[in-house]
Amino acid sequence: MKTSMGSGSTRIPLRQQVEELCEQSIGTCYQCGNCSSGCPMGPWMDALPNQLIRRLQLGLEDTTRFASPWVCASCFACGVRCPKGIDVPRVMEALRVVGLRSGEDHIGPHTIEKKRLSQLPQIALVAHMRKATG
Ligand code: SF4
Ligand code: SF4
Missing domain, CATH: 1.10.1060.10 (Alpha-helical ferredoxin)
Incomplete structure (x- = not known):
C-alpha cells in the first residue's frame, strides 16, 4: 500500500x-x-x-x-x-x-543578503538551516 x-x-x-x-x-x-x-x-x-x-x-x-x-x-x-x-x-x-x-524549505543561504550573511554567527546559521530545510 x-x-x-x-x-x-x-x-x-x-x-x-x-x-x-x-x-x-x-x-x-x-x-x-x-x-x-x-x-x-x-x-x-x-x-x-x-x-x-x-x-x-x-x-x-x-x-x-x-x-x-x-x-x-x-x-x-x-x-x-x-x-x-x-x-x-x-x-x-x-x-x-x-x-x-x-x-517545503523555509530558508536558503542564497535568500539572505550578503552583508547580513557576513554578520550572522555561523553556528546560528547552521542550526537554523538544519531546522528550516529538508
Ligand atoms: S514552544 Fe509554545 S510558547 Fe514557546 S514559542 Fe513555541 S508555541 Fe510559543
Ligand atoms: S492550552 Fe491545551 S487545551 Fe488549551 S487551547 Fe492550548 S492545547 Fe488546547
Missing part, C-alpha cells in the same frame, strides 16, 4: 501524521487558549498555537503552510500551561517535520 505523505492516492491525513509524530492526542484540546496566551512568539505568528491545533482538529490539510511552527522558539511555555497536558511544542515540531518531509 502506498502511504506517501505527498502525492500518493492514500495520503495519510495531516492530523494523523502529526499525532503519530508527536504522540499527542489533538482531540483532547478544548480550546481554552492558555497555550497561546503565554506564547512569547505569538505577536509574530500567523496563527496562534491553539488555532493551529483547531485547524488540525478540523482536518484542514494546509496547516503546514503557516509560518508559526517556524517562528516557535521551542520555549515550552505553552506545554506547561496546557490543562489537558498536551505537549504543544511537540505538536509544533511535528508540523515542521511534516512540512519538511513534503519538500
Whole structure:
C-alpha cells in the first residue's frame, strides 16, 4: 500500500501524521487558549498555537503552510500551561517535520543578503538551516 505523505492516492491525513509524530492526542484540546496566551512568539505568528491545533482538529490539510511552527522558539511555555497536558511544542515540531518531509524549505543561504550573511554567527546559521530545510 502506498502511504506517501505527498502525492500518493492514500495520503495519510495531516492530523494523523502529526499525532503519530508527536504522540499527542489533538482531540483532547478544548480550546481554552492558555497555550497561546503565554506564547512569547505569538505577536509574530500567523496563527496562534491553539488555532493551529483547531485547524488540525478540523482536518484542514494546509496547516503546514503557516509560518508559526517556524517562528516557535521551542520555549515550552505553552506545554506547561496546557490543562489537558498536551505537549504543544511537540505538536509544533511535528508540523515542521511534516512540512519538511513534503519538500517545503523555509530558508536558503542564497535568500539572505550578503552583508547580513557576513554578520550572522555561523553556528546560528547552521542550526537554523538544519531546522528550516529538508
Ligand atoms: S514552544 Fe513555541 S508555541 Fe509554545 S510558547 Fe514557546 S514559542 Fe510559543
Ligand atoms: S492550552 Fe491545551 S487545551 Fe488549551 S487551547 Fe492550548 S492545547 Fe488546547
